[in-house]
Amino acid sequence: MYEIGIIGYGGMGSWHAKSIMAMPEEFHLAGVYDINPKKTEAAMEKGLKGYDTLEELLSDALIQTVIIATPNNFHKELSIKAMEAGKNVICEKPVMMCAADLEDVIAVSKKLGRQFSVHQNRRWDKDFLIIKQIIEEGSIGKPFYIESRVQGSKGVPGDWRCIKEAGGGMLLDWGVHLIDQIMWMVKSPVTEIYAHLLSVKFPGVDDNFKLMMRFENGLSALVEVDTYTFINLPRWHVSGDKGTAQVDGFECTGQIVRANTVEMKWEEGIVYTAAGPTRTMAPRPEETIERFPLPEIETDAKDYYRNFKEADEGTADLIVTSEQALRVMKVLDAVFESAQKGASVSVNI
Ligand SMILES: NC(=O)c1ccc[n+]([C@@H]2O[C@H](COP(=O)([O-])OP(=O)(O)OC[C@H]3O[C@@H](n4cnc5c(N)ncnc54)[C@H](O)[C@@H]3O)[C@@H](O)[C@H]2O)c1
Secondary structure, rough: EEEEEEOOOOEEEEHHHHHHHHOOOEEEEEEEEOHHHHHHHHHHHHOOOOOOOOOHHHHHOOOOOOEEEOOHHHHHHHHHHHHOOOOOOEEOOOOOOHHHHHHHHHHHHHHHHHOEEEHHHHHHHHHHHHHHHHHHHOOOOOOEEEEEEEOOOOOOOOOHHHHHOOOOOOHHHHHHHHHHHHHHHHOOHHHHHEEEEOOOOOOOOOEEEEEEEEEOOOEEEEEEEEOOOOOOOOOOOEEEOEEEEOOOOOOOOOEEEEEEEOOOOOOOOEEEEEOEOOOOOOOOHHHEEEEEOOOOOOOOHHHHHHHHHHHHHHOOOOOOOHHHHHHHHHHHHHHHHHHOOOOOEOOOO
């Protein structure tokens, strides 16, 4: 049985506990530690073992892997302590506050031979896997522009996420998921970053942002996270040289539209639309396009833990590696730099 301990039993720590307990044949949850005794008590009321101190959890010889699910500013210190105590580490995202911190942690993991990974669970999201499959199968030809966004209207949850020093803000929250997804999907170096980070309702942290990423292979991506928008744009909109794919939202409705073999002829003379004359932007004749449903995808985010265990046992390659996480962190550093300068930043990541 693969034994896991959890540090931080808040929203995400309790989610990890639930996920691990849903795989009783493969994993056992040894117990949890939270700096707030009330949280540890809440875990014990659910029948879990609670550790009184961090040291007590880390010295439990049963535990092979520790999951760190605390606010972001504690990830570095706790990851290093856990590895020094002989544990492998699954760290919540954002893995660290900056790339330099992650380099320090990777050095410890290499020196001590501990497996270290980041919980980039959104690589298993259905909406993402649909777009990844469409791109990989060439269903819309060669992609040249990807838009990936999430939008809410309720602002930033009023906890540590509003505090810069704790690792608050949306870039380190949803941003890291969206950037990780795109970098996992696009196998090409990032060459340019241009970001607008706004603090609309929450001074001190970015609560709405837009960021452009350019890749060496010519592809451009727009990544957008809003917490104060009341009319949502599509979750994914991808343009390729043979068609367009759209996933509307998390419920994964949408379509693929492609040019078919019927030749499109330009209209003779001027075309009038509700916005006046325009031939370029007038709708394409329906007989020159084909519409397809999105592919059906089955996915299970618990495969993240299964892969981590198999990689530790030497029967699989680790899917979310620290080297990939370091590329993502370097992009985040460049995003903060671009926003601060108000200019684009050339990179080779
Ligand atoms: N992968 C995902 O989809 C996802 C979703 C939500 C949150 N997260 C990440 O999970 C982490 C936790 O977020 P959350 O929403 O659960 O926050 P939370 O505030 O709900 O919970 C954090 C818990 O950590 C405890 N804690 C704080 N400092 C500690 C310390 N030094 N040692 C031990 N416990 C400590 C707090 O008492 C609290 O119970 C963050 O890094 C966040 O970015 C990931």
